[in-house]
Amino acid sequence: MVLVSLQGIYKSYGDKVVLDAVDWQITDGRRIGLVGPNGVGKTTLLEIIAGQREPDKGVVQRGKGLRIGYLQQEAQLVGERSLKEEMEEVFASLLRKESKIRELEERISSKQGDLKFLLKEYSRLSQEFEAADGYLIHTKIEKTLFGLGFQAEDLTKRVGSLSGGQKSIAALAKVLLADPQLLLLDEPTNHLDIRATEWLERFLADYPRTYIIISHDRQLLDRTTEEIVEVEGGKLKRWVGNYSAYQIQKQKELELAQKRYELQREWIERTEEFIRRNIAGQKTKQAQSRRKLLEKVERLEKPSPKVRGPVLRFDSRRKGAQEVLRLEKVSKTFPGMRLFSGVSFTLLRGDRVGLVGPNGSGKTTLMKIIVGEEKADQGSVRVGNGVKIGYYSQEHENLNRGRSVLDEVWGVEPYLTQGEIRSYLAKFLFRGQEVFKPITELSGGEQSRVCLAKLILGKPDLLLLDEPTNHLDIPSLEALEEALSGFKGTVFVASHDRYFLDRLVNRIFYLSGEKLSKWEGNYTETAGKWREQEGKPTTQRKGRRRKARSPARIEKEIASLEERLWETSLLLADREVYSNWQKLHSLLEERESLSKQINTLYKKWEEAVKEEEETV
Amino acid sequence: MKRGKRYKAQAEKVEKGRRFPLSEALKLVKENANARFDETVEVALRLGVDPRKADQMVRGTVVLPHGTGREVRVLVLTKGEKEKEATEAGADWVGADEFIEKLAGGWTDVDVIIATPDMMGAVGKLGRILGPRGLMPNPKSGTVTFDVAKAVKDAKGGRIEYRVDKAGNLHAPIGKVSFEHAQLMENAKTLLASVMAARPSAAKGQYLRAATVCSTMGVGVKVDVGDIRVVLREA
Numbered sequence: 069m070v071l072v073s074l075q076g077i078y079k080s081y082g083d084k085v086v087l088d089a090v091d092w093q094i095t096d097g098r099r100i101g102l103v104g105p106n107g108v109g110k111t112t113l114l115e116i117i118a119g120q121r122e123p124d125k126g127v128v129q130r131g132k133g134l135r136i137g138y139l140q141q142e143a144q145l146v147g148e149r150s151l152k153e154e155m156e157e158v159f160a161s162l163l164r165k166e167s168k169i170r171e172l173e174e175r176i177s178s179k180q181g182d183l184k185f186l187l188k189e190y191s192r193l194s195q196e197f198e199a200a201d202g203y204l205i206h207t208k209i210e211k212t213l214f215g216l217g218f219q220a221e222d223l224t225k226r227v228g229s230l231s232g233g234q235k236s237i238a239a240l241a242k243v244l245l246a247d248p249q250l251l252l253l254d255e256p257t258n259h260l261d262i263r264a265t266e267w268l269e270r271f272l273a274d275y276p277r278t279y280i281i282i283s284h285d286r287q288l289l290d291r292t293t294e295e296i297v298e299v300e301g302g303k304l305k306r307w308v309g310n311y312s313a314y315q316i317q318k319q320k321e322l323e324l325a326q327k328r329y330e331l332q333r334e335w336i337e338r339t340e341e342f343i344r345r346n347i348a349g350q351k352t353k354q355a356q357s358r359r360k361l362l363e364k365v366e367r368l369e370k371p372s373p374k375v376r377g378p379v380l381r382f383d384s385r386r387k388g389a390q391e392v393l394r395l396e397k398v399s400k401t402f403p404g405m406r407l408f409s410g411v412s413f414t415l416l417r418g419d420r421v422g423l424v425g426p427n428g429s430g431k432t433t434l435m436k437i438i439v440g441e442e443k444a445d446q447g448s449v450r451v452g453n454g455v456k457i458g459y460y461s462q463e464h465e466n467l468n469r470g471r472s473v474l475d476e477v478w479g480v481e482p483y484l485t486q487g488e489i490r491s492y493l494a495k496f497l498f499r500g501q502e503v504f505k506p507i508t509e510l511s512g513g514e515q516s517r518v519c520l521a522k523l524i525l526g527k528p529d530l531l532l533l534d535e536p537t538n539h540l541d542i543p544s545l546e547a548l549e550e551a552l553s554g555f556k557g558t559v560f561v562a563s564h565d566r567y568f569l570d571r572l573v574n575r576i577f578y579l580s581g582e583k584l585s586k587w588e589g590n591y592t593e594t595a596g597k598w599r600e601q602e603g604k605p606t607t608q609r610k611g612r613r614r615k616a617r618s619p620a621r622i623e624k625e626i627a628s629l630e631e632r633l634w635e636t637s638l639l640l641a642d643r644e645v646y647s648n649w650q651k652l653h654s655l656l657e658e659r660e661s662l663s664k665q666i667n668t669l670y671k672k673w674e675e676a677v678k679e680e681e682e683t684v
Numbered sequence: 685m686k687r688g689k690r691y692k693a694q695a696e697k698v699e700k701g702r703r704f705p706l707s708e709a710l711k712l713v714k715e716n717a718n719a720r721f722d723e724t725v726e727v728a729l730r731l732g733v734d735p736r737k738a739d740q741m742v743r744g745t746v747v748l749p750h751g752t753g754r755e756v757r758v759l760v761l762t763k764g765e766k767e768k769e770a771t772e773a774g775a776d777w778v779g780a781d782e783f784i785e786k787l788a789g790g791w792t793d794v795d796v797i798i799a800t801p802d803m804m805g806a807v808g809k810l811g812r813i814l815g816p817r818g819l820m821p822n823p824k825s826g827t828v829t830f831d832v833a834k835a836v837k838d839a840k841g842g843r844i845e846y847r848v849d850k851a852g853n854l855h856a857p858i859g860k861v862s863f864e865h866a867q868l869m870e871n872a873k874t875l876l877a878s879v880m881a882a883r884p885s886a887a888k889g890q891y892l893r894a895a896t897v898c899s900t901m902g903v904g905v906k907v908d909v910g911d912i913r914v915v916l917r918e919a
Contacts, residue, residue: 134759166811169808170808170811172804173804173805173808174804174805174808176802176804176805177801177802177803177804177805178805179801179802183801187801187822187823187828188826190804190823191822191823191824194736194820194822195741195743195822195824196738198820199735199736199738199741200738202815203811203812203815203816203820204816206812207816223869410812432842470691518832
């Protein structure tokens with residue numbers, strides 16, 4: 069069934085044509101990822117589908133009574149209602165039905181009116197209510213909100229009092245709850261932490277209806293889409309498969325086009341040479357006919373390689389200490405909320421660490437403490453001797469919005485000439501007059517590029533990156549990944565982009581519940597471990613550790629292990645065992661491991677006894 | 685899908701792709717059932733309705749002539765003289781406020797709740813607890829009535845409630861494998877006749893699209909829909 073049909077859609081902004089004679093039929097049950105570089109017209113296309121923007125030319129036909137849910141980029145809920153009331157608004161007609169049912173129940177029990185009629189009406193209404201999943205309204209609301217990271221106490225909070233990120237997430241929740249037949253999501257993961265992104269992934273995987281999603285989260289696109297529609301040069305191109313499949317197909321197509329182009333070029337050269345040699349000789353007729361052929365042939369355009377991202381390269385001065393950064397027992401509390409306490413870690417030169425944790429766990433604050441923008445309540449931060457820090461802030465706070473792109477970047481290295489700065493900026497896709505644009509007029513992605521340009525020019529040894537992937541389109545993101553992989557210095561990055569973390573880091577710091585835990589490996593390798601740890605209540609963990617430390621408990625363990633050791637020595641004397649080499653081998657191995665365990669336990673016992681004496 | 689040895693052995697006995705006459709299908713189900721307990725025999729129907737539309741909902745109750753073979757626990761919410769009537773009819777629990785409080789506290793260890801209309805004001809407040817569990821009394825299913833004795837007897841004596849799910853399928857038990865073949869046949873006919881009678885006028889095309897019978901742990905046996913029509917006509 070066709071939900072929306074676009075025919076000959078044309079849309080331009082000034083002299084820039086974003087959609088040029090676009091035809092598209094969106095049918096039921098499709099899971100589409102919409103990709104393309106920043107500013108290519110993806111959002112415009114979604115707006116046209118949703119009916120929020122009119123095309124300059126062309127026809128848009130939507131199915132009769134089609135329910136479209138559209139989440140705009142950076143959409144936020146505002147108002148005086150509580151979060152729960154705001155979500156209930158989606159089910160307004162069902163809730164009205166419910167109150168009518170309650171009213172009827174009262175009338176039935178107090179016998180107001182004709183009982184037969186009342187019962188019939190009650191039966192009809194309750195059947196409709198049940199069929200529309202009326203009893204599940206509150207379960208659905210809670211499931212969605214809690215899945216996206218809200219807590220029970222947030223339900224009664226005023227929407228207006230929520231943080232910016234939370235308002236966006238609430239807007240997403242509202243769109244999802246409405247259960248539209250066609251779901252349009254424009255960068256839904258911008259404010260989601262990893263847990264919420266994964267929840268959204270699972271939600272979409274089970275979503276039985278059609279959706280179109282614009283996202284720079286490649287893992288999300290990989291896991292939730294079955295086809296990719298690419299917007300390029302005002303046209304749409306459809307690719308079957310998820311994002312990874314699209315990349316492979318695109319690469320193959322590019323190689324094929326390149327080959328075709330080269331073959332044609334060679335043929336043209338050969339033919340031209342033939343014509344040149346023979347136009348005045350015996351074969352002049354052949355040459356003339358080939359000339360005609362050459363004139364008729366449609367020349368292939370040289371295929372341009374994939375959409376270009378900025379050219380990024382991080383150079384560190386490679387000076388400074390081996391120990392780049394050391395944090396000791398750092399704590400931070402905001403009024404009414406303790407963020408973290410006792411955070412200690414050391415970063416060595418060349419370390420690549422990813423910082424993850426739920427929204428509001430204090431990742432940004434920790435970064436700010438390191439660069440000195442915030443003060444820690446307790447503990448010390450020591451930056452290695454001669455280490456230069458480059459900080460990329462999530463909200464681009466360190467951009468001077470009154471200045472132009474050129475001035476802003478020039479400020480970092482004032483001794484360079486204007487020409488040098490402009491050619492440097494060209495690598496970041498700021499060309500021609502664009503370098504004179506004021507920062508305020510730039511899009512989120514462009515601002516990110518200015519931040520990166522400043523960062524790279526400063527030649528830092530330690531990069532502190534706070535959500536660098538937000539706002540960046542996929543080509544820019546890939547360029548950033550490549551640049552960071554080649555960076556010789558230290559990287560400490562807070563990000564919710566799992567694909568990015570997987571490719572870049574080899575350690576994960578997980579900040580949650582006031583504590584920082586450290587794990588060796590990239591995101592995918594460690595995710596299971598820190599989740600498991602998080603699942604257990606802290607008090608229980610403490611309790612268990614204390615128990616393990618008690619000498620009496622260790623004594624018991626030693627006794628049981630020694631008993632087993634004694635048993636094995638008896639078994640060794642058994643004829644049946646010593647005549648069977650397999651049994652013998654396994655027994656000897658067991659004995660070795662038992663002795664090792666006993667030795668470790670003795671050490672622990674000594675420590676435990678010492679600790680106990682000290683506490684007494 | 686990976687299947688167990690028991691399932692494979694059973695599946696071999698049922699000719700793949702064949703639609704069996706109802707009577708033969710029930711025989712096969714009975715023969716195949718070899719779990720260590722008395723399995724329930726179930727009927728699954730695919731109906732040509734769109735249950736998302738309110739006027740195409742298929743729902744109803746039917747009293748199976750030989751019961752379901754299962755002990756049904758009945759709670760009657762009523763006050764005054766009706767209490768005695770309900771107790772005499774064999775209700776497991778009879779009362780008003782104490783049970784409403786208990787239900788509000790999360791107790792739902794009951795299969796059927798019957799309420800007299802005068803109790804509806806109080807019962808309605810439990811909608812969010814009872815509704816999702818399918819326990820909410822409803823006049824259409826005969827659980828909101830002054831005739832509590834009949835309602836209790838029906839519930840105890842094999843009354844089942846059926847309802848089409850979101851995908852247009854309907855499932856209902858028709859007895860146990862320990863039942864005689866004739867008993868299962870009669871129960872099946874009664875259920876099918878009731879479902880056919882509940883056909884919504886707004887339903888388009890063929891109403892009964894497919895039917896399958898199975899036991900709790902047995903393989904499904906597809907039933908010839910044409911044969912069902914013949915059986916019902918004869919009955």
